[in-house]
Amino acid sequence: MFLWLKALHIIAVVTWFAALFYLPRLFVYHAMADATDLAGRERFKVMERKLYRGIMTPSAIAVFVLGVWLLALNWDFYRTQGWMHAKLALVFLLYGYHGLCGRFLRDFANDRNTRSHVFYRVFNELPVLVLVAVVILVVVRPFGSG
Numbered sequence: 001m002f003l004w005l006k007a008l009h010i011i012a013v014v015t016w017f018a019a020l021f022y023l024p025r026l027f028v029y030h031a032m033a034d035a036t037d038l039a040g041r042e043r044f045k046v047m048e049r050k051l052y053r054g055i056m057t058p059s060a061i062a063v064f065v066l067g068v069w070l071l072a073l074n075w076d077f078y079r080t081q082g083w084m085h086a087k088l089a090l091v092f093l094l095y096g097y098h099g100l101c102g103r104f105l106r107d108f109a110n111d112r113n114t115r116s117h118v119f120y121r122v123f124n125e126l127p128v129l130v131l132v133a134v135v136i137l138v139v140v141r142p143f144g145s146g
């Protein structure tokens, strides 16, 4: 049971990150699109909306439900583990990032984006840092009980 949940958790993490990496990349291209290219801009809006609603948010919910389920199965252990506390703090930030993506998506949908493609290029790199840190925390467990 635990291992099945963990496998599903990791699958959901992978699909979530696929979208977390690709949506801000679409924002980069969308921010660079010519103001007169109406068809192109509308196409970006559809791609962004479908990615966010169809993949990114369902994956984030699956990661959360499966993660909390895993936590509940061994709560007395995880509650004492520093690596899990650090992981959950970073994951909390990642949900904030997800929410920001939703806000930027709405700005684009309403033709109200004012941020540059350079902003979105930098923004696009942030989930990489979380991914690297969380995988090291859960696999290496550099600090345990504390």
Ligand code: HEM
Pocket (backbone or CB within 6 Å): 006, 009, 010, 013, 063, 064, 065, 066, 067, 068, 070, 071, 078, 091, 094, 130, 131, 134, 135, 138, 139
């Ligand atoms: C609400 C969010 C989350 C919760 C509550 C949660 C909780 C958990 C729990 C309890 C485990 C089992 C740990 C063990 O092996 O004993 C686990 C495994 C794992 N989680 Fe999460 N997680 C969440 C989000 C994430 C995210 C965002 C990532 C990636 C950035 C992630 C990556 C992993 C990985 C790679 C494993 C497998 C670790 C291993 O077995 O070596 N989790 N998670």
